Amino acid sequence: VTDISHPAPASPTLLDGPALWPAQAHTPTVLGRQLVVERGAGSWLYTTDGRRLFDGTAGLWHANVGHGRPELAQAAYDQMRQLETFHIFARYANDKALEIGEVLAEISPIDRAKLILNSGGSDAIDVACKLARRHWQREGRGSKKIILSREFAYHGLHAFGTSIAGLEFNREGYGSESLVPETARISLNDPAQVEALITELGPENIAALVTEAVQGTGGVNPPAPGYLEAISRLCKEHDILLILDEVITGFGRMGTMFAAEYYGLEPDMITFAKGVTSGYAPLGGVMVAPRLWEPFYQDSPNTPIFRHGATYAGHATACAVALKHMEILESERLVPRVGELAGVLGSALDNLASQNPLVAQVRYAGLLGGVTLSDQLSAEQVCDDLVELGFIGRPLRGNTIQISPPFITTDSELLDFVAAISQAITERG
Numbered sequence: 498v499t500d501i502s503h504p505a506p507a508s509p510t511l512l513d514g515p516a517l518w519p520a521q522a523h524t525p526t527v528l529g530r531q532l533v534v535e536r537g538a539g540s541w542l543y544t545t546d547g548r549r550l551f552d553g554t555a556g557l558w559h560a561n562v563g564h565g566r567p568e569l570a571q572a573a574y575d576q577m578r579q580l581e582t583f584h585i586f587a588r589y590a591n592d593k594a595l596e597i598g599e600v601l602a603e604i605s606p607i608d609r610a611k612l613i614l615n616s617g618g619s620d621a622i623d624v625a626c627k628l629a630r631r632h633w634q635r636e637g638r639g640s641k642k643i644i645l646s647r648e649f650a651y652h653g654l655h656a657f658g659t660s661i662a663g664l665e666f667n668r669e670g671y672g673s674e675s676l677v678p679e680t681a682r683i684s685l686n687d688p689a690q691v692e693a694l695i696t697e698l699g700p701e702n703i704a705a706l707v708t709e710a711v712q713g714t715g716g717v718n719p720p721a722p723g724y725l726e727a728i729s730r731l732c733k734e735h736d737i738l739l740i741l742d743e744v745i746t747g748f749g750r751m752g753t754m755f756a757a758e759y760y761g762l763e764p765d766m767i768t769f770a771k772g773v774t775s776g777y778a779p780l781g782g783v784m785v786a787p788r789l790w791e792p793f794y795q796d797s798p799n800t801p802i803f804r805h806g807a808t809y810a811g812h813a814t815a816c817a818v819a820l821k822h823m824e825i826l827e828s829e830r831l832v833p834r835v836g837e838l839a840g841v842l843g844s845a846l847d848n849l850a851s852q853n854p855l856v857a858q859v860r861y862a863g864l865l866g867g868v869t870l871s872d873q874l875s876a877e878q879v880c881d882d883l884v885e886l887g888f889i890g891r892p893l894r895g896n897t898i899q900i901s902p903p904f905i906t907t908d909s910e911l912l913d914f915v916a917a918i919s920q921a922i923t924e925r926g
């Protein structure tokens with residue numbers, strides 16, 4: 498999910514390539530150049546061409562407890578032997594979905610949260626946006642439909658995620674306005690602009706504001722001081738639902754279980770995925786505040802229904818993996834460990850910025866870092882060079898290199914990664 502440049506194709510035989518279409522990339526650029534990962538162990542990955550690479554991004558910000566963990570494989574095996582899954586529609590539920598629901602409600606920063614489960618972050622965003630609109634329609638305030646999202650935001654690529662994308666290239670090409678109409682972008686960091694836009698659009702037309710706490714794919718952008726607090730105040734003032742997208746930050750990446758705690762926010766919904774299983778099974782979901790779910794729980798024939806569900810919602814094997822994964826986070830004290838690693842990352846990046854003139858800016862929060870290069874360098878190229886040094890970084894919007902290793906990374910591995918970035922930058926520069 499990067500705004501990659503389009504150099505000449507690497508392979509002249511594009512049409513004879515693998516059947517697997519690498520969509521979401523410039524196909525001719527990546528075909529024939531893909532590194533094929535076949536094994537992972539801890540923070541390290543092994544490719545079919547014999548490389549051993551440090552996973553400096555935890556895959557797509559997902560592999561928090563590291564790769565290749567037998568306990569999680571065992572949890573999946575045990576559950577599949579017992580019951581692969583059973584849907585949670587109507588008269589049926591499955592025991593693992595019910596159990597993980599309790600665990601997640603218990604740790605949720607939202608008091609008395611209810612859980613809607615599905616299969617990933619894009620799914621979760623679709624649910625949250627649908628529920629926001631459904632909420633206002635049910636309240637008799639159906640004009641409240643607009644979903645606000647921030648410049649450079651990434652919320653996955655299902656219907657709503659595509660439509661509220663702050664990275665324009667992810668939004669364009671699917672309709673005259675966007676795939677789902679009635680969305681609008683707010684300023685990345687200026688609450689005054691947000692307030693002006695709310696006035697211009699009319700709060701009576703706005704359903705919700707969706708935001709990442711720290712923007713990930715948009716370039717690792719921690720919020721400007723006070724920004725999240727200010728927009729969350731505006732949401733309260735104008736009766737706009739606040740949806741906090743914690744698909745990256747949820748389950749420890751800030752050194753707190755959720756970014757809502759880190760920034761002291763009280764969202765109406767929290768979307769999560771990735772870190773709920775560290776990617777060992779596709780699971781995502783939405784934590785929902787009482788004001789939203791209570792009307793659907795009234796004991797009356799007239800009680801409304803929130804029509805949303807899927808075969809794999811609350812998939813029993815994914816939920817069994819998530820349960821075991823929560824035990825690992827707890828028993829290995831990985832969330833406080835992120836707090837320590839965050840300190841190591843912050844000082845290493847500050848040193849990098851002060852010592853390497855080819856670094857334009859560094860940004861970090863929790864175990865999330867971004868290194869923005871000066872214009873004479875390309876993050877794309879530097880990340881290619883990093884692979885040759887044995888490290889995976891990822892080029893993001895704004896000529897930025899993503900740093901987000903697994904929580905089990907050692908201090909010295911993290912320092913080696915930053916040193917490798919410095920070396921790659923210097924050698925290119």
Ligand code: PLP
Nearest residue numbers: 617618619651652653742744770
């Ligand atoms: N929201 C955020 C903040 C993300 O970073 C992502 C994925 O990177 C998503 C949503 C979409 O999640 P998924 O890729 O699991 O659909």
